[in-house]
Amino acid sequence: MKNIKAFTMPKWGIEMQEGTISEWVVKEGQSFKKGEIIALIETDKISNEVEAEFDGVLRKIVTPSGQTEPVGALLGVFGDTDVPDDEIETFAQSFEAADTGTAVGRNSDTKAYAPAETASPQAPEPAPPAISDTSFDNLNISPKARELAIELQVDATQISGSGRNGRITYQDVHQASRPEAKVDLGGALPMPVDDESIFASPLAKRLAAMNGIDLKGVAGTGARGRIRKEDVFALLPDASARPQASLAQNTDNKPQIVEMDKIRKVIAKRLTEAKSTIPHFYIRSDFDVENLLEFRRIGNKVLNTKASLNDYLIKAVGRALVEHRDVNVQVHDDKIHYYPHANVGVAIAAKSGLITPVVKNVDLMDISDISRATTQLIKKANSGKLGLADLEGGTLTISNLGMMGVDQFDAIINPPQGSILAIGGISRVMTEMEDGSGEFRSKLSVAMSCDHRAIDGAAGAKFMATLKSMIEEPELFF
Amino acid sequence: MAELMLREAILQTLFSEMERDENVVVLGEDIVGGMGTDGGPEAIGGIWGTSTGLYDKFGGDRVIDTPISESAIIGAAGGLGLTGKRPVAEIMFADFLGVCMDQIWNQMAKFRYMFGGKTECPAVVRMIYGAGLNAAAQHSQAPHGILTSMPGLKVVMPSTPADAKGLLSTAIRDQDPVIFLEHKALYAEKGEVPEGDYTIPFGHARLAHAGEDVTIVAAGLMVKFATKAAKTLSEQGIGCDVIDLRTTSPLDEEAILDSVENTGRLVVVDESPPRCGLATDIVSLVTNKAYASLKAPPEMVTSPHTPVPFARELEKAYLPSPDKIADAVQRTLAWK
Numbered sequence A: 001m002k003n004i005k006a007f008t009m010p011k012w013g014i015e016m017q018e019g020t021i022s023e024w025v026v027k028e029g030q031s032f033k034k035g036e037i038i039a040l041i042e043t044d045k046i047s048n049e050v051e052a053e054f055d056g057v058l059r060k061i062v063t064p065s066g067q068t069e070p071v072g073a074l075l076g077v078f079g080d081t082d083v084p085d086d087e088i089e090t091f092a093q094s095f096e097a098a099d100t101g102t103a104v105g106r107n108s109d110t111k112a113y114a115p116a117e118t119a120s121p122q123a124p125e126p127a128p129p130a131i132s133d134t135s136f137d138n139l140n141i142s143p144k145a146r147e148l149a150i151e152l153q154v155d156a157t158q159i160s161g162s163g164r165n166g167r168i169t170y171q172d173v174h175q176a177s178r179p180e181a182k183v184d185l186g187g188a189l190p191m192p193v194d195d196e197s198i199f200a201s202p203l204a205k206r207l208a209a210m211n212g213i214d215l216k217g218v219a220g221t222g223a224r225g226r227i228r229k230e231d232v233f234a235l236l237p238d239a240s241a242r243p244q245a246s247l248a249q250n251t252d253n254k255p256q257i258v259e260m261d262k263i264r265k266v267i268a269k270r271l272t273e274a275k276s277t278i279p280h281f282y283i284r285s286d287f288d289v290e291n292l293l294e295f296r297r298i299g300n301k302v303l304n305t306k307a308s309l310n311d312y313l314i315k316a317v318g319r320a321l322v323e324h325r326d327v328n329v330q331v332h333d334d335k336i337h338y339y340p341h342a343n344v345g346v347a348i349a350a351k352s353g354l355i356t357p358v359v360k361n362v363d364l365m366d367i368s369d370i371s372r373a374t375t376q377l378i379k380k381a382n383s384g385k386l387g388l389a390d391l392e393g394g395t396l397t398i399s400n401l402g403m404m405g406v407d408q409f410d411a412i413i414n415p416p417q418g419s420i421l422a423i424g425g426i427s428r429v430m431t432e433m434e435d436g437s438g439e440f441r442s443k444l445s446v447a448m449s450c451d452h453r454a455i456d457g458a459a460g461a462k463f464m465a466t467l468k469s470m471i472e473e474p475e476l477f478f
Numbered sequence B: 001m002a003e004l005m006l007r008e009a010i011l012q013t014l015f016s017e018m019e020r021d022e023n024v025v026v027l028g029e030d031i032v033g034g035m036g037t038d039g040g041p042e043a044i045g046g047i048w049g050t051s052t053g054l055y056d057k058f059g060g061d062r063v064i065d066t067p068i069s070e071s072a073i074i075g076a077a078g079g080l081g082l083t084g085k086r087p088v089a090e091i092m093f094a095d096f097l098g099v100c101m102d103q104i105w106n107q108m109a110k111f112r113y114m115f116g117g118k119t120e121c122p123a124v125v126r127m128i129y130g131a132g133l134n135a136a137a138q139h140s141q142a143p144h145g146i147l148t149s150m151p152g153l154k155v156v157m158p159s160t161p162a163d164a165k166g167l168l169s170t171a172i173r174d175q176d177p178v179i180f181l182e183h184k185a186l187y188a189e190k191g192e193v194p195e196g197d198y199t200i201p202f203g204h205a206r207l208a209h210a211g212e213d214v215t216i217v218a219a220g221l222m223v224k225f226a227t228k229a230a231k232t233l234s235e236q237g238i239g240c241d242v243i244d245l246r247t248t249s250p251l252d253e254e255a256i257l258d259s260v261e262n263t264g265r266l267v268v269v270d271e272s273p274p275r276c277g278l279a280t281d282i283v284s285l286v287t288n289k290a291y292a293s294l295k296a297p298p299e300m301v302t303s304p305h306t307p308v309p310f311a312r313e314l315e316k317a318y319l320p321s322p323d324k325i326a327d328a329v330q331r332t333l334a335w336k
Helices: A084-093 A142-153 A170-176 A202-210 A229-235 A242-249 A262-277 A290-303 A309-323 A367-382 A457-472 B008-022 B053-058 B070-082 B094-114 B144-148 B161-173 B220-237 B253-262 B278-289 B312-318 B322-334
Strands: A004-010 A020-022 A037-042 A048-053 A056-061 A068-070 A073-079 A101-104 A280-288 A330-331 A333-337 A344-346 A349-350 A353-355 A396-398 A417-430 A438-451 B003-004 B024-028 B063-065 B086-091 B124-129 B154-157 B178-183 B192-194 B204-212 B212-217 B240-244 B245-249 B266-270 B299-302
Touching: A004 A056, A004 A084, A037 A073, A037 B178, A056 B220, A073 A084, A073 A142, A084 B178, A142 A170, A202 A229, A202 B204, A202 B240, A202 B253, A262 A353, A280 A290, A280 A457, A280 B053, A280 B086, A290 A309, A290 A367, A290 A438, A290 A457, A309 A344, A309 A396, A309 A417, A309 A457, A330 B024, A330 B053, A349 A367, A353 B003, A438 A457, B003 B008, B008 B024, B008 B053, B008 B161, B008 B192, B053 B063, B070 B086, B086 B094, B094 B124, B094 B144, B124 B245, B144 B154, B144 B178, B144 B245, B144 B278, B161 B178, B161 B192, B212 B220, B212 B253, B212 B322, B220 B240, B220 B266, B220 B322, B240 B253, B253 B278, B266 B278, B266 B322, B299 B322
Parallel strands: A344 A396, A396 A417, B024 B063, B024 B086, B086 B124, B124 B178, B154 B178, B212 B240, B212 B266, B266 B299
Antiparallel strands: A004 A073, A020 A037, A020 A068, A037 A048, A048 A101, A056 A073, A280 A438, A330 A333, A349 A353, A417 A438, B003 B192, B154 B245, B204 B240
16 A cells, blocks of 8 residues: 555644644645645644645545544545555544654644654654754855754745845845734725815824815914824813713614634633632732842943843742742643652743743743743743743743733633742832831732642742842842 | 926926016926027927927027037036026937036035035936836936935925925926926826925925825825835735925835834835945835835836846836836735
């Protein structure tokens, strides 16, 4: 049965047990070229495009869109057009999940994968990047563009360059790496009445036309009495002066009903599961960050970095975690995984939704390394480039809503991690100092949610105490 | 309102301004009909017909045929301006600008400054510019960029008959040298022109089409192309603001920035080549002052960096077109 190949559910990362075909891009009977997208597969963490590794024809779809299958399960059958249908059918019937993969996920960090049966407990060795320094040897591409193409694994040979003589620029590679733009069009507007006796700026005329305002007789505040947009804004009916009651009665308040997108569904499912199956308990404390703020100002200057307050928190959390082995944990059913080093998750409100990439071995990094790592992760999150490896391995996540004006809140644990820190805002609080005098100090509100199955109250409290002392005496960082 | 061709609007404005102010004089090559004619049927009023009848009405003291020497025409205009007249000089093809560059650039533009503000030179230089009429490389250029770059000059580029009237009246009444650029391909453009005394202040752009998605900035003939593109795009639901600059110096920065702040996307259309021109100037303005509003890199639709071709098909390929403008708009929308 040569020229027949199985297309099986790939395995991206050690935790992946199953995946869902969200879309078949290639239809049954359709041929495809190497590098084309065959299907989109979702796990509970990411959605990924599966690329063909060779030219071929998709002869049979075994698993229809929307169906979830375990790793290694047969999804479809590839075969040459001259292979008779019954041979394809027999192959599909007699298939046993032991085949190797035939495609790679475009965004996955682990390019190589094996079916469930052969999955080893260790993480699979990542294959060397498909796109390397030699891939573009004969290509008219700028050095920075080449670097970016290798970093983002973009096949630059497929890009038509916008530079001089078709040279591929950094911007071209960046564009090629991003998803299609979706523009919400505002559309054309009715042309404002073009009464030339009215002396107004173009925008003022348009605003007047949009709001049904007659500009005749209006005195402008612009040069030579030109009516500016500000003048039109001043003419708009003041919202507070409107007859509120009749407005409220006449205003239609029908909800707009929108189906949750896939990522939102995954977030909903995971958090419901976490909140209903993990026994949370909470420890709250206010940290004096007066010294940390000053320390950050000087530290950033000395280290020539732009590390955020969050980066300093990550650093402190990393140090505190390795000192408290009993908190630096993941919980897997009835097993507790203790980690020697600290992997700290950072909750990011990316464009696509909440995502928590992990900064690895934080305890071994200095503050500028951490700053670089978080910047990189945020960038990847926003461009949808996070791979599974970026999301796995954390023991504690930091969720910071302080910059949004939140005073304090509690967060839901991100399984299998043992705990999560909810960082609120900094407020100025009158504090009694050691000598009995009063002083306004900057206080940061922190709430820790712990998984009580693995972490006891005392263990959590001790961790918080260490964290507090580190934050309040930031010299301990180094 | 009367419907006039752009060139009729120019002629009508010259009539009314000469009537209004006896200091207004008109000079240029063949604007009467050639040296030595006495008017009448031979006084054709210039090869563009923008001075027909002026000689008959105002006589040889105020409507002056000059020798074929652009240097002399501008020199005379500068001198007339300095000594209390309001000359309106015509350069038959703006391409001949090179011959009178010193008179424009080093003399007329600098009088006010070099004489410590004690003199004024209210001279208007009308120049007929632009490609599209198959007039080859030395009769088709658009030198507004060069002129705009010269401090001391005001540069006007009307795109409609009404604007031609309003802006020319303002130019003639202005106390400084004004370059008034008339596109030859717009001369037959028809439109309603307000009657009576009508002026449009300099430095105030016009909104030629309104939309929410992309800002298109243009001047002169390019406004017509941009508006056509905007109308086609509006059928696809894409809304374009078309800003007609009217004057490139002074430039209505506020109108451009206001619009870009609203749309976040910019396409600049310019008939002249791309280097150091109007398009680059406006792109730099927007990237300097409205960078945060931009959702996509600004696009420039210009002619290529080459002389204007003579061959009809090549000239067509050379000029920006509504299709090219629409493509540029789509590119800004496709930006990820």
